[in-house]
Amino acid sequence: MSSAFPAMKILQPLSTTRSPEKPLFDLLKSPSSFLGSASKLRFNAQKPSPSSSYSSSCHRPSTIVAVSDVVKEKKTLKSNSSLSNLLITKEEGLELYEDMVLGRAFEDMCAQMYYRGKMFGFVHLYNGQEAVSTGFIKLLKQEDYVCSTYRDHVHALSKGVPARAVMSELFGKTTGCCRGQGGSMHMFSKEHNLLGGFAFIGEGIPVATGAAFTSKYRREVLKEAGCDSVTLAFFGDGTCNNGQFFECLNMAALWKLPIVFVVENNLWAIGMSHLRATSDPEIWKKGPAFGMPGVHVDGMDVLKVREVAKEAIARARRGEGPTLVECETYRFRGHSLADPDELRDPAEKARYSARDPITALKKYMIENNLVNEAELKAIERRIDEVIEDAVEFGDKSPLPSRSQLLENVFADPKGFGIGPDGKYRCEDPKFTEGTAHV
């Protein structure tokens, strides 16, 4: 791996000042192909400039393109919308809509349950960011991996973890996906390949990198030809100033791991504005510094996110390595249910509220005659039932008993050691009762 990646070409200076009327990111226009492949998304006949020529078999241009721009053009170009020119089919549209509504309704119910004293601790809700979770995760196969942060309820739901299992976990019941032992910030599912749920920011990114390493190892060392699992690592803007982020960008690019780094830039890390914490706030630019494409996308638009995700995931599956995708998104609620959320400008909140991803998708589907109101209402009703059922299930489920206390500390409970009587501690009958002395 010796060829240098080309320096990213910026064709117009980025604005360094920010005012309410100006968008945070200037749209970049690049003549090169989007992520180097999708010809269907190329609109101008320009070829990559000579200075960026290099062996195309190993590398694609690390091009930065504001996909929002690209996708908007595509839509206007083919605005006499026959169904075949739309970005999604009806089935896909309904799936996306249902997933986002599920995420929103679930989180709203969490808030209710929290204030009613059914769940405790730190609960971080995802309202407003649904387009990112749905846009990416709905493209995955069951054997692909997702690695999240403490804001993980909706990632879990999108990946297929039943709402019942997540709600029950939040209630701290034994029927929760982690037997009530993890809680809001530690959602895991072996069945659905959800690798967590992490409380410290950044600590999930190496775990995701490890899952991608396993995928490559299985293919190249264990010779499992069919193994092409991709891993998605989700994290926020605050994490992008953390060492583990950079260390993993390096390793993933170095070894061409099948991973996509998805930045959910909602501009705020609790009360710390992204602009006050970051020397260069444009996170997508940090990708090429490590030798991978960096893409910025409008994270409030599920269709745009999905187009970017398709390419990034396909890239990883083809063995071409990682991509850094920065999704500009926003959380409608505070950082957590304990956050009074007093620092954010109401005008900023209003601006993003107007770009609600669920409303936007609904509008798109109705305007393009993909669905009618009744079908969407039916989905909403069905989701309401799912959520109600999840709450009821959680309510009825039992709390963990004492005997659960010492289980799962070790995969092999011999790890508790040998007691004075010569027997392994775990052989003590009181051990399963949870009253054994360890």
Added chain:
Amino acid sequence: MVFHFCITRHELLLFEALREGLEEEMDRDPRVCVMGEDVGHYGGSYKVTKGLAKKYGDLRVLDTPIAENSFTGMAVGAAMTGLRPIVEGMNMGFLLLAFNQISNNCGMLHYTSGGQFKIPIVIRGPGGVGRQLGAEHSQRLESYFQSIPGIQMVACSTPYNAKGLMKAAIRSENPVILFEHVLLYNLKERIPDEEYVLSLEEAEMVRPGEHVTILTYSRMRYHVMQAAKTLVNKGYDPEVIDIRSLKPFDLYTIGNSVKKTHRVLIVEECMRTGGIGASLTAAINENFHDYLDAPVVCLSSQDVPTPYAGTLEEWTVVQPAQIVTAVEQLCR
């Protein structure tokens, strides 16, 4: 107890024994892999992985960039998804950088996931006080890691137990930290040709005796044995146990000894405050108080950053003469 009348043996050094154990396990299970700085092409800074990259390839013996927290976390992720990685800390002290991953993910992930994911990872490397390596390269990380729930810690001290513990750690479904010592890699011993695996949880009886129980591990075992020679000449009969398992303690072997001798001396390299000795003292007092004729005595290193100067460094760690004096006082 089974006697093997035809045990054939071969002689090797401790680092070779570690490598032999590692190689046997890598041959046995293709999911076993190694990650760390300079483990591949360089062969490991203490040659434990010498030749392995040539044999198994650059992916199975992975040279990582200098990013302990991230590559340890990467090993955790790989372990969760089906591999069995061995992470080498070039010096155990460097693993301070990886504390986040060792504590939160190695230790806790099996529990917080409700038992869904296991982390069959081995973290190993050289630690302890060497020869004038300076404060930062002379640390005893076992003190810091011991409170992390969900991990096991073992310390090897001979070529025989090094190979056996390496194999056991790799086969374990739990995360295991294997502490090696910078000064012990060139110890020579004849070990069995036949395959063997030791128990991670058991202590090792080094020298049975009647008068006093001396509990130790790693390099201090050798200071203890040196002191034992002097003590024997003076008419004492110390029982020396290498505890090997730093977490959990083998309370059976230790307890049986205490019940016999009624006097306990702990000799360790950790610092006075918060070390393995401190925990062991508490455990013995709690479990075997009735059998003690005297308070447990614990000899530890000074609570001092290990100085560079040779004389000062010598005074920070426990020396055989101090062990002799302590036993004499304990047995008065």
